[in-house]
Amino acid sequence: MERIEPVTRIEGHMAITILIEKNRVKDLQVNVVEPPRLFEKFMEGKPAEEAVRIAERICGICYVAHGLAAVKAVENAWDVNPPEAAVKLRRLIHAGGFIQSHTLHLAFLALPDIISPEGIKYGGVIGFAKKYPHLCKKAILIRKFGQEITKAIGGRPIHPSGIVPGGVAKPLSADIRDELLKMGREALNNAVELVDLLFDLYEKHDILNLYPEDPTYYMGLIRGNVHETYEARLHVMSPRGDIVDVFDGNEYVKYIGERTSPHSFVKYPFLRANNERYRVGALARVNLAEKMGTPLADKYLTRLRSMMGRISHNVGAYNLARAIELIASVERALELLEDEEILSKDIRAEVRPKAGVGVGVVEAPRGVLIHHYEVDDRGLLRKVNLIVATQQNVPSLEKELFQVTNELLLRGKKLADIEHRLEMIIRAYDPCISCATHLVKLRLMDKGSS
Amino acid sequence: MKRLAIISLMSDGGCHIAFLELHEELLHLLGQVELIHSYMLVDRREIPEHIDIALIEGGVRTTHDIELLKEARSKSKILVALGSCACFGGIPGLSNLYDLRASLDYVYRGTPTTTEGVIPHENVPSVIRVAPISRFVQVDLQIPGCPPEPEEIKEAIVSLIKGEVPSQPSKTVCDECELGPPKEKPRRLRKIYEPPEPDRCLLEQGYFCMGPVTRAGCGAKCPRIGVPCDGCSGPAPKALDQGISILDALVTLAYKNIENFSLKQHSAYFYRYTFASSVIEDLLRKKLRERR
Numbered sequence: 001m002e003r004i005e006p007v008t009r010i011e012g013h014m015a016i017t018i019l020i021e022k023n024r025v026k027d028l029q030v031n032v033v034e035p036p037r038l039f040e041k042f043m044e045g046k047p048a049e050e051a052v053r054i055a056e057r058i059c060g061i062c063y064v065a066h067g068l069a070a071v072k073a074v075e076n077a078w079d080v081n082p083p084e085a086a087v088k089l090r091r092l093i094h095a096g097g098f099i100q101s102h103t104l105h106l107a108f109l110a111l112p113d114i115i116s117p118e119g120i121k122y123g124g125v126i127g128f129a130k131k132y133p134h135l136c137k138k139a140i141l142i143r144k145f146g147q148e149i150t151k152a153i154g155g156r157p158i159h160p161s162g163i164v165p166g167g168v169a170k171p172l173s174a175d176i177r178d179e180l181l182k183m184g185r186e187a188l189n190n191a192v193e194l195v196d197l198l199f200d201l202y203e204k205h206d207i208l209n210l211y212p213e214d215p216t217y218y219m220g221l222i223r224g225n226v227h228e229t230y231e232a233r234l235h236v237m238s239p240r241g242d243i244v245d246v247f248d249g250n251e252y253v254k255y256i257g258e259r260t261s262p263h264s265f266v267k268y269p270f271l272r273a274n275n276e277r278y279r280v281g282a283l284a285r286v287n288l289a290e291k292m293g294t295p296l297a298d299k300y301l302t303r304l305r306s307m308m309g310r311i312s313h314n315v316g317a318y319n320l321a322r323a324i325e326l327i328a329s330v331e332r333a334l335e336l337l338e339d340e341e342i343l344s345k346d347i348r349a350e351v352r353p354k355a356g357v358g359v360g361v362v363e364a365p366r367g368v369l370i371h372h373y374e375v376d377d378r379g380l381l382r383k384v385n386l387i388v389a390t391q392q393n394v395p396s397l398e399k400e401l402f403q404v405t406n407e408l409l410l411r412g413k414k415l416a417d418i419e420h421r422l423e424m425i426i427r428a429y430d431p432c433i434s435c436a437t438h439l440v441k442l443r444l445m446d447k448g449s450s
Numbered sequence: 451m452k453r454l455a456i457i458s459l460m461s462d463g464g465c466h467i468a469f470l471e472l473h474e475e476l477l478h479l480l481g482q483v484e485l486i487h488s489y490m491l492v493d494r495r496e497i498p499e500h501i502d503i504a505l506i507e508g509g510v511r512t513t514h515d516i517e518l519l520k521e522a523r524s525k526s527k528i529l530v531a532l533g534s535c536a537c538f539g540g541i542p543g544l545s546n547l548y549d550l551r552a553s554l555d556y557v558y559r560g561t562p563t564t565t566e567g568v569i570p571h572e573n574v575p576s577v578i579r580v581a582p583i584s585r586f587v588q589v590d591l592q593i594p595g596c597p598p599e600p601e602e603i604k605e606a607i608v609s610l611i612k613g614e615v616p617s618q619p620s621k622t623v624c625d626e627c628e629l630g631p632p633k634e635k636p637r638r639l640r641k642i643y644e645p646p647e648p649d650r651c652l653l654e655q656g657y658f659c660m661g662p663v664t665r666a667g668c669g670a671k672c673p674r675i676g677v678p679c680d681g682c683s684g685p686a687p688k689a690l691d692q693g694i695s696i697l698d699a700l701v702t703l704a705y706k707n708i709e710n711f712s713l714k715q716h717s718a719y720f721y722r723y724t725f726a727s728s729v730i731e732d733l734l735r736k737k738l739r740e741r742r
Binding site: 004005015017030031032033034035036037038040041044050053054057058060061063078080088103108109126129133136137139141143144147154155156157158159161162164165166169170187253254256257258259260261262263264265267269271301327346348351353372379383385386412445 | 458459460461462463464465466467468470471473474476477480485489490491492495508511512514515520540541542544545547548552553554556557558561562563564565566567568569570571572573574575577580595639641643644658668671672674675676677680681713717718719722728
């Protein structure tokens, strides 16, 4: 028995346990050993309006998405509609969250693998940063733009406090808007450079060949046929590319089920309609979209489609999809900042707590995020259920790792040599493990000839 | 060069992100100290030997956390509790008010989407009550906050490299807040969704603001945008216990809305980050021991 533990350059704790018999994989487990914090239980009894800041602590990376899903769930239960300017400010902070999260992953966690796909190690991000200081600095500046947006609207860059039921806490000042616009224009140039490098490396080194193809169902928000992250109906796409289900967030229990696994703290979602696996996140969203809705991102979408066709099933395409979304997020942030309504002082609707059930759905950087709250007549949370982004990709990840390990073993590779390849596949999903347990390590068991 | 390691236990990774929040300054800091371990930033699985400064991110939630923590302690000269989970148990500490078995049962068997429920038990560690790391090892320095301030992390590391004792704020968030401290009693309880009057202390206006008892250092970022302090940095040195101290502050202000006191409700305000290290937690633990 071998165990790769912990998997590195990801956001959380995960191990892979592989049981080999006669040079074949008998069993492979993704062991999410991230300590379960049991938010769904201890949020019970808390005032619903406080759910936003509490739920942000589910994730130290996609806290903005959790804050937005939470506030939308509360507002859904209380029939509150925030003013248009507040929705724009929320869309802006959401773009900020995508920019910081996607840049962290692409530039620091994924790119070292892509620049040196044969597994030449840089000793992680630090070694990589020393080898490519120029690139590293640009990536830092892109991320900083995202975090400055979050700070401007949320009061602080990590775990912002400015998202409140009814709207947002504070209007955006013209001075800060002007500074953000300046930073954003520079960030767009830097993002284009980073994304060009990534696409060029993929084409030059045939990177997609290093990753498995996995034709699955996909789920995500889509508005019309345009890429969306904040507010829309959920769409399910079949592996052939047909839209097979469209539903409101409030109906999610009818469409999504979760199985538990004895070997992991993360639950395994599936489509109730057909018992099938589905994937979420950048690739799902990009597969669902006919267009991104911003000029530069649409050019990169065309480039991706010329490489892979209309639908991409390759796990490695997650990185390219994330790159397209990074460009789209910076462009959207700039569009919102140029919209004069973003400075409006009409940012709060009146809130009247009542008993009710609310579901809040947003796209987190890693995929569909659902917060479901039952609120009692005193405004206290009575029941909480969460479907977080990363967990929805774990069933597919486990199957893909099984398949790739078997193929490599058949080609005569030693377990120690395939570790790096398995980690690349895991990282392509940008798994955010603390979120998913509410996930990653590699343990190998060899009961073979030895 | 001194060797720095970041070891993660139960956490959301936000303290790692706070470290990255140094942006360009991070590159400069990494020229002064060698980062030898971090699951996010360094490709190394095992905790290395001969660590000069170990930053522990996260509190204790599983038996595996205890093993990692003790291993980190045995390999480190200086051990720092980074963030409110490591220092106090953090938000997950709120879980200790709920029966652990019932909580696991709900999360893994009882939610509306769960169909074939089983509580995980194979190749995963045992789940225990949330605890601050000081319950298991000696802690040399605490840098609380959810997350801690990036500048404070940097300054602490720089001081420790030089062999100096990092300075710690002794004041409260109220001391740093342009609106406070509270001078008169609130007339009614206000909720976070009600817009505050500008330029007036949030506690005076009736918001549950933890400013009077919470450790300074953040620059009162939340009250500054009209949102009450939720106490993320834990107790100010003089406050000892954050929850009991805010009760004290409220009683002092002759707060009239405190009837129907329920810890499960008010822990959201009073103990959001520190329940697992509170005196009430000690009482709960004692009761559990007596029951056995």
